[in-house]
Amino acid sequence: MLPGPWDAASAVAFAEAGHAALATPSHGVSAALGYADGACPAGEMFAAVGRIVRAVADREVPVSADIERGYGLPPAEIVERLLATGAVGCNLEDTGPDGRLVDPERQAEWLAQVRTAAGPDVLYLNARVDSYLRGAADPLADALARARRYVAAGADCVYPLGAPTDDLRVLAAELPVPVNAVSDAGSPAPGELAAAGARRVTFGGSLALRSFREVAALARGLRET
Structure with missing residues (x-):
């Protein structure tokens, strides 16, 4: 279970609570920096x-x-800049800049280039599979086909964002790597996801957004005093 810190202070809070690993959410970090999801410049991220x-x-x-x-960077530069941050792994998604699924063979080739640039044991590569998010005609079949290609390309984990628990069971049983699932306001709790076969649970931007709502409530309360 990897909570998603959006800044240094939230990272410290999660670490002090005893969480053994963290996974930054691009949505939460973007919002904390004043950008819409997907609009944060690479340098700021x-x-x-x-x-x-x-x-x-x-x-x-x-x-x-x-x-x-x-962010449109060459694979070698992605790896170089990521390693410079000190991060030990990354998520890479298969939704293109046009909001559509990237051809799975092209995505697999790109992931293979990232893996080659990083080396075999340097970065934990979590390949996000957006078959459910982007409305594939048969999302389970599409997710399985994509995930198998991505694993062959060097992915250490696959992340079928939005997969229901019944499909998670199939994916976890069929794939030779851990499956990542998201737990947010509209998703099952981590324990239920684990029971369905997820071995890595993240939270997307939901924890950041929850914090921002609490700050907004605090701000309104101050106005009322």
Whole structure:
């Protein structure tokens, strides 16, 4: 279970609560920096990840980073900039800049280039599979086909975002790597996801958004005093 810190202070809070690893959410980090989801410039995202990593380095809490689809950078530069932050892994998604699923063979080739640039044991590569998010005609079949290609390309984990628990069971049984699931306001709790076969649970931007709502309530309360 990897909570998603959006800044250094939230990373410290999760680490102090005893969480052994963290996974930054691009949505939460973007919102904290004043950007819409998907609109944060690469430099600001990598800088934010670096601050989060630094904040928990003395506690030896590893951090994985959601870097969307790499911001159009060449694979070698993605790896170089990610390693410079101190992150130990990353999410890479298969939704293109047009909001559509990338051809799975092309995505697999790109992931293979990232893996080659990183080396075999340097970065934990979590390949997001957006078959459910983008409305594939048969999302389970599409997710399985994509995930198998991505694993062959060097992915250490696959992340079928939005897969229902029944499909998670199939994916977990059929694939030779761990399956990542998301637990947010509209999803099952981590325990239920684990029972369905998920071995890695993240939270997307939901924890950040919850915090921002609490700050908004605090701000309104101050106005009323």
